[in-house]
Amino acid sequence: MTDASDKPDFEALRARRNEQVRKVIDETAASLGVEPGKVVHNFDPDACYCDCPRGPCEHDFQGWRDFEDGSGGESICKRCGMGAMSHCLRTAE
Ligand SMILES: [Zn+2]
Numbered sequence: 001m002t003d004a005s006d007k008p009d010f011e012a013l014r015a016r017r018n019e020q021v022r023k024v025i026d027e028t029a030a031s032l033g034v035e036p037g038k039v040v041h042n043f044d045p046d047a048c049y050c051d052c053p054r055g056p057c058e059h060d061f062q063g064w065r066d067f068e069d070g071s072g073g074e075s076i077c078k079r080c081g082m083g084a085m086s087h088c089l090r091t092a093e
């Protein structure tokens, strides 16, 4: 490691998370008696790593999106598009 930055290694963290998610998907497939590749899921392996509220978070809420009804807007993650609001709700303790 020559990089002295204190940023977490999100690549590695995501790889580990994806591995765990795949395991769960495989186990679900096994319990359902279907092939692992046939399980329908909407997991996105490129989605930001987020272990909030305590862990490292890869989201970058510098983006912005206007609400369709024109009543304003909200900050969204520049990387995956998750709204800052739903991030809050999902990670609230
Ligand atoms: Zn987060």
Ligand SMILES: [Zn+2]
Pocket (backbone or CB within 6 Å): 047, 048, 058, 059, 060, 077, 078, 079, 080, 081, 082
């Ligand atoms: Zn994100």
